[in-house]
Each structure stands twice: as C-alpha cells, then as structure tokens.
Amino acid sequence: MGEEELEAVTRLLKSRSLFRYYGIDHQHEVAAFEADFARFVGVRHAVAVSSGTGALHTALAALGVGPGQEVIVPAYLWVSVVAAVVNQGAIPVLADIDDTFCIDPAAIQRCVTGRTAGIILVHMSGAPGDVEAIRKIADRRDLFLLEDCAQCAGGSVNGRGVGTFGDMAVFSFQMNKNMSAGEGGAVVTSDARLHARAVACHDVGYARDANGRMIFDQPDLCLWGKGYRLDELRAAILRVQLQRLPQTTSAMRGSKYRIRKALARHPSVQLRRIVDPAGDTGAFLITTYRDAETARRVNLALRAEGIVTSPQGVSNVLLTDWGLHLYYNIVSLVRQTSVNQSGFPWTLAQNADSARAYAKGACPVADNLFERSILLAIPSCLSEQDENDIIRAFDKVLPVCAA
Numbered sequence: 001m002g003e004e005e006l007e008a009v010t011r012l013l014k015s016r017s018l019f020r021y022y023g024i025d026h027q028h029e030v031a032a033f034e035a036d037f038a039r040f041v042g043v044r045h046a047v048a049v050s051s052g053t054g055a056l057h058t059a060l061a062a063l064g065v066g067p068g069q070e071v072i073v074p075a076y077l078w079v080s081v082v083a084a085v086v087n088q089g090a091i092p093v094l095a096d097i098d099d100t101f102c103i104d105p106a107a108i109q110r111c112v113t114g115r116t117a118g119i120i121l122v123h124m125s126g127a128p129g130d131v132e133a134i135r136k137i138a139d140r141r142d143l144f145l146l147e148d149c150a151q152c153a154g155g156s157v158n159g160r161g162v163g164t165f166g167d168m169a170v171f172s173f174q175m176n177k178n179m180s181a182g183e184g185g186a187v188v189t190s191d192a193r194l195h196a197r198a199v200a201c202h203d204v205g206y207a208r209d210a211n212g213r214m215i216f217d218q219p220d221l222c223l224w225g226k227g228y229r230l231d232e233l234r235a236a237i238l239r240v241q242l243q244r245l246p247q248t249t250s251a252m253r254g255s256k257y258r259i260r261k262a263l264a265r266h267p268s269v270q271l272r273r274i275v276d277p278a279g280d281t282g283a284f285l286i287t288t289y290r291d292a293e294t295a296r297r298v299n300l301a302l303r304a305e306g307i308v309t310s311p312q313g314v315s316n317v318l319l320t321d322w323g324l325h326l327y328y329n330i331v332s333l334v335r336q337t338s339v340n341q342s343g344f345p346w347t348l349a350q351n352a353d354s355a356r357a358y359a360k361g362a363c364p365v366a367d368n369l370f371e372r373s374i375l376l377a378i379p380s381c382l383s384e385q386d387e388n389d390i391i392r393a394f395d396k397v398l399p400v401c402a403a
Helices: 003-015 029-041 052-062 079-087 105-111 131-141 192-202 232-263 292-304 364-372 384-401
Strands: 045-049 070-074 091-095 116-122 144-148 168-172 185-189 284-288 373-377
Touching: 003 232, 029 045, 029 185, 029 232, 045 052, 045 192, 052 079, 052 144, 052 168, 052 185, 052 192, 070 079, 079 091, 079 116, 091 105, 105 131, 116 131, 131 144, 185 192, 232 284, 232 384, 292 364, 292 373, 292 384, 364 373
Parallel strands: 070 091, 070 116, 116 144, 144 168
Antiparallel strands: 045 185, 168 185, 284 373
16 A cells, blocks of 8 residues: 555545445546456456455356356355355355366366356465366356456466456455455456346346446346445545556565475475466465475474564465365355254255265365465565575475475
C-alpha cells in the first residue's frame, strides 16, 4: 500500500458516494475496475464482488449448480470451495492432487459420474495447475470448468492468463492475496449469458441493462440475489493494486526462483512441479522430503535459523498444519454437517446416490505430500539479503536434517 491507494481512498470519501450503482458524486470505480480487470485477465466480462467466497457462490449460481449434481474439487483447496458447492445443494466430490499440488487430471477422470456437472480447478499456492489438460477433459465430458484463481492472480500458462481457460473463473482480493483491498473478489467469463446471470446473482437477483436498469422480462435472468456487491471504496484501492500486480508477481517470482536454483544443489529436496515457470506468480515455495520426520526436522531447524514470520502471518509451515486448506481438516465436510438438523444437502433425495468419502485417506497422494512438505511464503518485498538468509539457512540445515 502506498500514496496512490491513500489518494484513491481520500477521493472516494470526499465524493460521499460509496455504493456501486449511484451516489451524490458517483465515481464509477466498480465499473471501471471491472473493465480494467477483465482486460488484464483477458476475458470479456468481470463482476466485482465482496469476497472470493462470494465469487465462488456467484459463479456456481450462475452456472446453475444445485441438488442432484456433483462438482469435482481438489484435495488441496480452501474451505470456501466446498462451502460454495454445499450451499448450492450439490455434492462435492474429492479428486486427488499430483506433484503440481493442484488437482490431478487422471484423478478427475476417475471421479466423473452421470451426476457430475463440473470441475473446480484451484490454482493453489501461487502456481497454476495443469489447466490445458483439464480443459480437454471438461470438453470431452461436457462439464463446466470453474477456475479458482484466488491465490494465483497474475498467473499464466504458456502466455495465457489463468481465468481464461474456464467457462468462468473467480479471484480473491483478501489480505493474503497477490493484490488486495483487505477483502474483495471477482467473477470473470467471456460468456455473455453467464455474465448476465452472475450480475443477477451477485446483486438482488436480476440482471441489468447497459443503463443499469434491472431486467424483469427474461426468465433465465430472474434469479435469487446473494448481495455480494463490491463497494466503490475497495474498487478504488483495487484499481491501484491491479497496476502494481505485474511488479508484485515479478518480485515474488524472482525471489522464489533464486531460492529454487540454490535448492537444486540439494538432492534431499524435491521441488514442486511447476507447469509453466514463467507463469508462476511466485507467492509460495513448496519443498518436499523423503518422509514426515525429515520434513519436521527441517521445519524446526529453519525456524531456529530465523526463517519464520509471526505475528504478521504464517510462513515455513508444515503442510499438515495448514488448517482448512486440507480436505480432511474441514470438519463440516468430513462429518457432512448442515446449518440445521436436516442434513442438507447430504440427505436430499436428489443426492441419495452421490459419493461421500471425505475422511483422511480419501486422497492418498495428497495425504502423503502433505505429510512430507513445507510451505514458505515469498513476499514481494524480499531483499537480496533476505534471499541470502533463506538460502544460507537451507544450506546449513539440509545436510544435517535431510541427509
């Protein structure tokens, strides 16, 4: 955050017009951000929303997801992904990951049933998944593909931005993301119908025409709104943050790959497979070891060398301690709980025959990788000395802890 964000906030507050659709001195920041962000991603339409979670709910509603349908989700994700599926009345089906730490295309193939409506590909921990292969599966099986780019804003595969491969994609602008207004999100698509439905779902249930008036005479666009509108204040911040994003990801990527190059000298370390290094945002470094005990020793030794952040955030963390990013730590999923005693959506007649394996062991590849891996956050502000400190710490502890 810098002077540009402060100026944007000050201008919006002086306008006394914080609502996206009208005001005393309306600045049209949300609309401008949507246009800017769609252009940046490489799609025709963007709908700005109040959170990444709101983006997921909006996208799934626009896609028509509901009872009787299954949606394939990865074992490594954030709780909001499965929450969005469950809240639509559909059943999440877990698919294992591979060494990209994103959903495994082969695992998707094994999960498809006659009830499968679509796939959510989560580009986890800053780097894209194997989206080209997954797009082919979705096309062949006539499934929707929803890209969750919450942790990968600014990422790409072979020069094509994440968010452009799916029928729709979602982004998050929460505090931990590559660009942020504290909270916020976006739904993007190049499909005009899906865009209109997303506008309706994120608002009060009705799409709007070019003049902002609600449309009541198109049944496909008369839905139920979720109230996820973004406000003008955060949109103004995000317009500035979007301008910073290429510089932010370039800095993170530069730091990460300097450290990765140094780690390549150590045969005891396995590095995450990156589909396209040039399109990695660089936000996280994942290292994997031969067993859980080795990972634990390296983690503790690095912490003793000062490679840790607290209380500003969490870094140098064993993936088994990564909370609600791991499918088996999502208690409500494992127990198939509901907001009331009805057991929704698990007990719905339409969902009676859907698969429901969510306890630890459902995704053995993920389980194994979680136990043997460490995640290190890579801020965009690392100095050369900071990078040297991280490399020196690995050089010191790996011959002792991972030999």
